[in-house]
Amino acid sequence: MARVMVMMSGGVDSSVAAALLREQGHDVTGVTLKLWGGESDSGCCSVADVEDARRVAAQLDIPHYVFNFSDAFDADVVEPYVGAYAAGETPNPCVECNRTMKFGRVLERARRLDYDFVATGHHARVVMTDDGPALARAVDQAKDQSYVLYMLGADELSRTLLPVGELTKTDVREHARTLGLRTAEKRESMDVCFIKRGGREAFLGARIPRRSGAIVDEAGTVVGAHDGIDAFTIGQRRGLGVAVGERRYVTDIAVGTATVTVGPRDALLQDRLRLRDVRWSRSPHDARAMLVQSRAHGTPALAALEGDEVVFASPQPRVAPGQVVAFYDGELCCGGGIVTD
Amino acid sequence: MPDRADHVYLDHAASTPMRPEAIAAMAPFLADHPGNPSGGHGAARATKTALEEARETVAAVCGCRPHEVVFTGGGSEGDNLAIKGAAWAARANDPTLDSVVTSGIEHKAVLGACDRLEREGFRVVRVPANGDGVVDVDALAGVLDEHTAVVSVMLVNNETGVRQPVEEIARLVRDRAPRAVVHTDAVQAPQWLDLAAATADVSLVAISGHKFGGPKGVGALIVRDGTELVPLVEGGGHERGLRAGTQNVPGIVAIATALLVTHRRRADETARIATLRDELEAGLAAQVSGFSVNGASASRVAGILHGTFDGVEAETLLLALDQQGVMAASGSACSSGAVDPSHVLLAMGMPRERALSSVRFSLGYASTRADVDAALAIVPEVVAKLRIT
Known part of the structure; x- marks a missing residue:
């Protein structure tokens, strides 16, 4: 039996994570993070979600607490998110939240309070290997979230339990139904928790000056105008407002001039990605033959890692600067980095 | 970690256990006496009699006349009825009466009511407090x-x-703003102070049952004659038209009983609890470095010890204490249960980080020496443990 602090968002996955840990005989404490003090109705930390987590904890007969990390969340997640957009990047705030909040402050607080492990409802697994604990893909490949946990090293992994990674999502819901948990049928949250549904532009518009500019084609010919680059991301097809024959995609965003370049799908392809903040959690068998994933549920591509560069075996759709790539050796995540260009 | 204690409840300022006398008094009105006090038959007369006897009891303890007692659903409702009701009534009589004065250290029920009035066009002034947590009377006078x-x-x-x-504020208002109505949120007072003496010059006084051994969800607002209020809930004219709805007779009987028992035992209980609180305070000061008492040089009621533990997050400390069986509180819990930095401490000029390291231990009539001993065996050790690394 271990002392486990499980982070309960009020969703079905973390509810079942808590239930499984309890069934395994652990001494379990549930905590819900209040991360965002601003307005949000899709948020992971609304009063209703806290109440769901609290009720599930009561059903499981485990103590439950709320941690107010809204100051830290603002400083470590929201401000960098806004700053990244201001710099023309497309950041992944969930990754930053995992790094700085869940596996940063909460893990630290749990350690201070004598907990052996923290746990979450992420669909991923911690497996033991000859080289120590490793992050592995979830049993349910379609729901795998190891990508957003790529930053976890041996130290964090040795103190982390991810019980629902062993189940399919269907099994998770079934388990919740069997236990009669009120979160069994709860809808999955898909959005950035501090932004209202579909409101990224409004959120950013209130925080960074709107930068209007031209939309140009590959040759530099102006084909349209836009009223704010924050509405665009690399690879975007919708909402370009450009009427040309074939489908056009955003292929480049020049922040300095607020110029958005559009082009055919082929123009999005590239063979290399440059990264910053590369971190390895384990050594791969062969860094020249890794599976590289650059989207939350994207198909991984075969590539070689050469220093800070990913060299794809075949050209891949361009990835926006600021996005995360994770490196896999088979099922095991070995690390990752942030795209610079 | 020290041995876990069994249920050391040091959160009486949040809520108290009900006094046995209050439970016994309310019991007959849960099943035996179903009558609606507004009715005309025998069963109704029985509850109506109990309701009016309760009103007389509350009036006697609060130093007012029975018809000046309006039963409410608790402290927050009393504060809202008093502040909004008086402001609306004043403005209806004279549109130039458009200003509300309060302090930055009020309960959220008062601040929330004032915020609402501000959105309706009233001018609201929130006077600060000094470092010891006493409202700045000069600023208020100004x-x-x-x-x-x-x-x-x-x-x-x-x-x-x-x-x-x-009392001083009421005198100032009489001199400088004689048309203004004075309200006091006295929710924390009945266990420790003689309400009749302290609020003699105040027009509106709100109390809440569960702070002195009565039930949750019932309170009273003293509305002295000559004070005009616009009601929040309108309907059948109950409570002199100030609070419509069938009265919570079991709760009202219980709050009156609890208030009377509290009143009779106040001197003894206050002396006993002050001793316990002082021992807890002295023990923590002796055993915990970087511990300081807030409001130390001000006049404080006997039951509350509010302190700051340097370098320890209150949220972490409260969790660790709870797991050791010691129940205390910090700041004002918002509806989600998260601990926000206390607006009271911030209004006293305390830096945010210190506010987030502050904890309230509150004792009540049910507190014992064993509670204090257990707290002194656990708190210093837990604090030391949390400070390592």
Whole structure:
């Protein structure tokens, strides 16, 4: 039996994570993070979600607490998110939240309070290997979230339990139904928790000056105008407002001039990605033959890692600067980095 | 970690256990006496009699006449009825009465009511407190004028336990803003102070049952004659038209009983609890470095010890204490249960980080020496453990 602090968002996955840990005989404490003090109705930390987590904890007969990390969340997640957009990047705030909040402050607080492990409802697994604990893909490949946990090293992994990674999502819901948990049928949250549904532009518009500019084609010919680059991301097809024959995609965003370049799908392809903040959690068998994933549920591509560069075996759709790539050796995540260009 | 204690409840300022006398008094009105006090038959007369006897009891303890007692659903409702009701009534009589004066250390029920009035066009002034948590009377005097409709300052602060100069404020208002109505949120007071003496010059006084051994969800607002209020809930004319709805007779019987028992035992209980609180305070000061008492040089009620533990997050400390069986509180819990930095401490000029390291231990009539001993065996050790690394 271990002392486990499980982070309960009020969703079905973390509810079942808590239930499984309890069934395994652990001494379990549930905590819900209040991360965002601003307005949000899709948020992971609304009063209703806290109440769901609290009720599930009561059903499981485990103590439950709320941690107010809204100051830290603002400083470590929201401000960098806004700053990244201001710099023309497309950041992944969930990754930053995992790094700085869940596996940063909460893990630290749990350690201070004598907990052996923290746990979450992420669909991923911690497996033991000859080289120590490793992050592995979830049993349910379609729901795998190891990508957003790529930053976890041996130290964090040795103190982390991810019980629902062993189940399919269907099994998770079934388990919740069997236990009669009120979160069994709860809808999955898909959005950035501090932004209202579909409101990224409004959120950013209130925080960074709107930068209007031209939309140009590959040759530099102006084909349209836009009223704010924050509405665009690399690879975007919708909402370009450009009427040309074939489908056009955003292929480049020049922040300095607020110029958005559009082009055919082929123009999005590239063979290399440059990264910053590369971190390895384990050594791969062969860094020249890794599976590289650059989207939350994207198909991984075969590539070689050469220093800070990913060299794809075949050209891949361009990835926006600021996005995360994770490196896999088979099922095991070995690390990752942030795209610079 | 030290041995776990069994249920050391040090959160009486949040809520108290009900006094046995109050439970016994309310019991017959849960099943035996179903009558609606507004009715005309025998069963109704039985509950009507109990209701009016309860009103007389509350009036006697609060130093007012029975018809000046309006039963409510608790402290927050009393504060809202008093502040909004008086402000609306004043403005209806004279549109130039458009200013409300309160303090920055009030309970959220008072601040929330004032925020609402501000959105409706009233001018709201929130006077600060000094470093010991006492409302700045000079600042308050300076903002009173012929436009002041309502002045609301609490009698005892719910976080620090610091007694506020309500009598002095009432005198100032009489001199400088004679048309203004004075309200006091006295929710934390009945266990420790003689309400009749402390609120003699105050027009509106809100109390809440569960702070002195009565039930949750029932309170009273003293509305002295000559005070005009616009009701929040309108309907069948109950409570002199100030609070429509069938009265919560079991709760009202219980709050009156609890208030009377509290009143009779107040001197003894206050002396006993002050001794326990002082021992807890002295013990923590001796055993915990970097511990400081808030409101230390102000007049504080006997039951509250509010302190700051340098370098320890209150959220972490409260969790660790809870797991050891010691139940205390910090700041004001918002509806989600998260701990926000206390607006009271911030209004006293305390830096945010220190506010987030502050904890309230509150004792009540049910507290024992064993509670204090257990707390002194556990708190210093837990604090030391949390400070390592």
